[in-house]
Every structure is written in structure tokens, then in C-alpha cells.
Amino acid sequence: MDEQILFQEKQYLGRDWTWISVRLILALFCFVAYYINWEHVVSQQLFFIVGVGILxxxxxxxxMVSYRTTVTKTQCYFKWSMDNEFSENRLKLYQAYRKEEILQFLF
Known part of the structure; x- marks a missing residue:
């Protein structure tokens, strides 16, 4: 990648607020069950270990980076980290407008 990077974005695996709240509710359930379960010591310890593991x-x-998008002047790179090796897919960007034509719309 010798070209100048115009834009780079990283999407992280665990930063979706919906799934963060689901994981926290599951951990909270485990800690409440740990607190309530006084008679069975083994299951009480299991709830505590599972709650700490979820957290x-x-x-x-x-x-953890799920995928990375990099845009250069002529190409767009999508890199997924879910594969065994850090794979890379490239898409060619079509330059339909020249720089002068874009500036004409802005000013």
C-alpha cells in the first residue's frame, strides 16, 4: 500500500450497545443467582465463575478488531480478522468525477 490513505475505519467486535447490555444482564443474573443461592456451594461458585467469565x-x-476499512485514492481495502489469516479484499474505486468537478459542487 504505497498510496496515501484517505480514510481508515476500524470496527470492533464487542462495541455494539445491544450486545453489551445483553452480556451485562447475563452477568448480573449470574451475580444475583450467586447471592441468592446459599445452600448449594458448588452451584454458587459456578454462578460466580460464569459471571466473572462473561465480564x-x-x-x-x-x-478486538472485527474488520478494518481503508480507502486510498484508487482502491478500497476491507480486511477481516475472522479468518485464519488476516485476509484482504480489494475493490476498485471508480473515479467518475474529477477533482475540479467535485469542487464545482462545493463552491
Missing amino acids: LVSIIMLY
Whole structure:
């Protein structure tokens, strides 16, 4: 990628507010069940371990990059990190308008 990068965006795996709230509600359920369950020590410990595990996985997922989009003058790169190797798909950008034509619309 010798070209100048015009735009770069990173989408993270765990930063969707809907799924963050689902994971936090599941962890909260585990901690409430841990607090209420006084008779069965084994299941009480299991609820605590699962609740802590949900929180740890949620924190790790906040920093995992799901895919990265990079736009240069002539190409657009989509890189997914879900594959075994960091794959890369390229799309050619069609330059339908020249720079002068775009500036004409802006000014």
C-alpha cells in the first residue's frame, strides 16, 4: 500500500450497545443467582465463575478488531480478522468525477 490513505475505519467486535447490555444482564443474573443461592456451594461458585467469565470476555471483545476499512485514492481495502489469516479484499474505486468537478459542487 504505497498510496496515501484517505480514510481508515476500524470496527470492533464487542462495541455494539445491544450486545453489551445483553452480556451485562447475563452477568448480573449470574451475580444475583450467586447471592441468592446459599445452600448449594458448588452451584454458587459456578454462578460466580460464569459471571466473572462473561465480564472478562466482554472486556476482551471491546478491543478486538472485527474488520478494518481503508480507502486510498484508487482502491478500497476491507480486511477481516475472522479468518485464519488476516485476509484482504480489494475493490476498485471508480473515479467518475474529477477533482475540479467535485469542487464545482462545493463552491
